[in-house]
Amino acid sequence: MLEFLQDKLSNALSSLRGKGVLTEADVEAALRELRVALLEADVALPAIKQLLGNVKAKAIGDATLKGINPGQQVVKIVYDELVALLGEETPLELRSPQPAVLLLCGLQGGGKTTSAGKLAKWLQEKQSKRVLLASLDVYRPAAIEQLQQLAERVGCGVLNHASTNPLTRAKAALQEAKGYDVLILDTAGRTVLDDALMTELQAIHKLAKPTATLLVADAQTGQAAVPVAEAFKAAVPLTGLILTRLDGDARGGAVLSLRHITGVPIHFVGVGEKLDQLEPFRPAGVAGRILGQGDVVALVEKVQAATNQDEAAALEKKFLSGAGLNFNDLKKQLQMLNRLGGFASMLDLMPGMGAMKTQLQEKLADGQAEKTLKRQLALIDSMTPQERKNPTLLNGKRRLRIAKGAGREVSELNKLVKQLDQLNQMAKMMKGAGGLAGMAKLLGGQRR
Numbered sequence: 040m041l042e043f044l045q046d047k048l049s050n051a052l053s054s055l056r057g058k059g060v061l062t063e064a065d066v067e068a069a070l071r072e073l074r075v076a077l078l079e080a081d082v083a084l085p086a087i088k089q090l091l092g093n094v095k096a097k098a099i100g101d102a103t104l105k106g107i108n109p110g111q112q113v114v115k116i117v118y119d120e121l122v123a124l125l126g127e128e129t130p131l132e133l134r135s136p137q138p139a140v141l142l143l144c145g146l147q148g149g150g151k152t153t154s155a156g157k158l159a160k161w162l163q164e165k166q167s168k169r170v171l172l173a174s175l176d177v178y179r180p181a182a183i184e185q186l187q188q189l190a191e192r193v194g195c196g197v198l199n200h201a202s203t204n205p206l207t208r209a210k211a212a213l214q215e216a217k218g219y220d221v222l223i224l225d226t227a228g229r230t231v232l233d234d235a236l237m238t239e240l241q242a243i244h245k246l247a248k249p250t251a252t253l254l255v256a257d258a259q260t261g262q263a264a265v266p267v268a269e270a271f272k273a274a275v276p277l278t279g280l281i282l283t284r285l286d287g288d289a290r291g292g293a294v295l296s297l298r299h300i301t302g303v304p305i306h307f308v309g310v311g312e313k314l315d316q317l318e319p320f321r322p323a324g325v326a327g328r329i330l331g332q333g334d335v336v337a338l339v340e341k342v343q344a345a346t347n348q349d350e351a352a353a354l355e356k357k358f359l360s361g362a363g364l365n366f367n368d369l370k371k372q373l374q375m376l377n378r379l380g381g382f383a384s385m386l387d388l389m390p391g392m393g394a395m396k397t398q399l400q401e402k403l404a405d406g407q408a409e410k411t412l413k414r415q416l417a418l419i420d421s422m423t424p425q426e427r428k429n430p431t432l433l434n435g436k437r438r439l440r441i442a443k444g445a446g447r448e449v450s451e452l453n454k455l456v457k458q459l460d461q462l463n464q465m466a467k468m469m470k471g472a473g474g475l476a477g478m479a480k481l482l483g484g485q486r487r
């Protein structure tokens with residue numbers, strides 16, 4: 040589902056994600072591409088404006104995190120804004136005097152009746168609710184039978200009443216629903232311009248006093264769904280949305296537009312004709328799917344959570360100055376790596392690291408890297424403050440004591456000392472060569 044949006048947005052951002060240095064012009068260009076992509080996906084203009092306005096402000100205003108490049112950071116900003124546009128995850132609220140009444144409304148063929156059946160199944164299976172389905176559609180031939188058949192397949196209750204007056208049927212349904220947890224009212228399809236049917240919907244609403252009034256909208260209609268939703272919202276107090284046909288070749292515009300424009304949450308999405316093809320709407324998951332850059336988003340989140348950016352900046356500055364790092368510095372670096380879960384999980388997340396990972400797999404297997412990290416930290420902890428500050432103090436005797444204190448072999452400590460030496464040699468070399476970019480790369484963070 041949503042492949043169209045995914046293709047477009049991925050393309051728009053692909054030029055950014057590898058960029059180590061990002062100018063304002065790069066951001067502008069990416070935003071232009073995003074705008075075209077969103078328009079092509081049939082997202083409504085107000086929603087596009089909101090999204091891009093926020094992305095721009097943040098992309099230009101945010102300081103770059105160490106450990107990721109600016110392009111990756113912009114991808115994360117777009118992701119966050121997509122999530123914001125899609126709204127909070129809002130489960131359908133059923134708390135009410137029994138039974139909770141769900142009123143489904145929407146355009147002809149939008150998927151109301153199918154969704155009523157799917158919802159009944161979902162409520163019954165996932166929430167152990169006793170559900171009664173009632174069709175108030177007395178206009179379309181066989182509409183009542185359609186719901187009856189669905190109820191049989193789900194194994195839930197269904198209104199059995201001969202009246203052909205929607206309000207009489209609604210009354211009967213409310214009566215019959217007394218032994219149930221949830222009553223789902225399926226209404227007749229309508230075209231927005233049909234005043235008579237809108238008036239009828241209002242009368243049903245007044246009578247049934249529903250716990251939730253849900254608009255069932257076809258995602259394939261793109262931003263045409265927007266005025267429809269507005270018209271329904273003007274007629275009855277909508278509380279939520281069910282978006283259907285997200286499985287088809289829907290360009291996805293409705294998904295991004297409707298929440299923003301109606302101000303009511305999307306509770307469920309229909310992803311197929313089958314009865315179990317209804318999913319609770321998860322904004323974060325959908326944003327990830329639309330963007331198709333889950334790896335980058337996860338990486339940025341991990342780095343944000345694990346690294347102390349001030350500490351990282353100070354370390355980098357010291358490294359670049361050629362002042363020489365000591366064991367305190369190394370410890371900080373190792374701790375950051377440790378918090379990131381070591382190299383193994385970092386490699387999983389780094390774009391383009393797949394090949395390297397296979398090579399390193401043996402080394403990294405069984406959390407070996409994490410274990411090594413912890414041992415190295417133990418060795419550093421076993422040093423005196425003077426030793427940590429001044430690595431040249433580490434003669435044979437001291438090394439023996441430190442290794443013993445940490446319960447490790449001297450050879451492991453020797454390796455660690457060598458590692459620090461190499462780091463410092465590299466700093467000197469780089470300083471001489473003036474290879475700032477290469478050096479920054481070694482630290483894992485690229486600079487503007």
Ligand SMILES: Nc1nc2c(ncn2[C@@H]2O[C@H](COP(=O)(O)OP(=O)(O)OP(=O)(O)O)[C@@H](O)[C@H]2O)c(=O)[nH]1
Pocket residue numbers: 145146147148149150151152153154176179182226227228229282283284285286287308309310311312
């Ligand atoms: N692919 C797909 N088809 C769906 C989905 N939801 C509904 N449909 C199909 O859409 C068609 C119309 O669905 P209905 O549930 O009858 O629509 P309705 O809103 O009740 O229509 P009216 O009662 O005529 O207003 C049916 O063929 C359904 O199988 C969905 O999520 N995905």
Ligand SMILES: [Mg+2]
Pocket residue numbers: 151152153176182225226228
């Ligand atoms: Mg129907």
